Amino acid sequence: xxxxxxxxxxxxTQMGQEVILRCxxxxxxxxxxxxxQILGQKVxxxxxxxxxxxxEKSEIFDDQFSVERPDxxxxxxxxxSTKLEDSAMxxxxxxxxxxxxFEQFFGPGTRLTVL
Amino acid sequence: xxxxxxSQPEMSVQEAETVTLSCTYDTSENNYYLFWYKQPPxxxxxxxxxxxxxxxxxxxxxxxxxNFQKAAKSFSLKISDSQLGDTAMxxxxxxxxxxTDKLIFGTGTRLQVFP
Numbered sequence: 001x002x003x004x005x006x007x008x009x010x011x012x013t014q015m016g017q018e019v020i021l022r023c024x025x026x027x028x029x030x031x032x033x034x035x036x037q038i039l040g041q042k043v044x045x046x047x048x049x050x051x052x053x054x055x056e057k058s059e060i061f062d063d064q065f066s067v068e069r070p071d072x073x074x075x076x077x078x079x080x081s082t083k084l085e086d087s088a089m090x091x092x093x094x095x096x097x098x099x100x101x102f103e104q105f106f107g108p109g110t111r112l113t114v115l
Numbered sequence: 116x117x118x119x120x121x122s123q124p125e126m127s128v129q130e131a132e133t134v135t136l137s138c139t140y141d142t143s144e145n146n147y148y149l150f151w152y153k154q155p156p157x158x159x160x161x162x163x164x165x166x167x168x169x170x171x172x173x174x175x176x177x178x179x180x181x182n183f184q185k186a187a188k189s190f191s192l193k194i195s196d197s198q199l200g201d202t203a204m205x206x207x208x209x210x211x212x213x214x215t216d217k218l219i220f221g222t223g224t225r226l227q228v229f230p
Contacts, residue, residue, distance in 0.1 A: 042220050
């Protein structure tokens, strides 16, 4: 069964460093998302991406964040200069189409630890 | 703004018994979707069940059913004949019927099924 994959599973970085989190969505999906979950808190929407552009972003998704689909298979989240509060689990998701009828499939997550 | 509240951080149930997880939400929208996602330990989130707000009939998927009370903005999940494999975090989520498609999650309920 097709699934969303994410690499790495755990990333440790120093404050101020840039990190890139990678996701491979399900191959025929068109909509891509990033969510994050700070330990013990709720899963929060960061950004949605369709047709090579951001369709919506949350207040969390400030200028330090960017997303890209560089090669038609990967979907990346870049944090330019990490802060301690960026430590969280980051989930990638994809769906075939938009609208609640189309399930968002989630990856296993990348745990980001900023020291 | 839409919010989702799960007031039970942890629940436990004996194998073969029935358990109900609570979820309430707040929105001024009329067209939306509600979801229950399951996140087993160290695994990705998977969709358990989905409810369209315009449907009065409660959704059912095998041992999983919901009690959707639109006026009360309540969306509880009932798991019948609980199995050890049901042990997981359960997240209630909400999505407005528009092009953005973002999911708004509750804080989750950790369910432990005991033999």
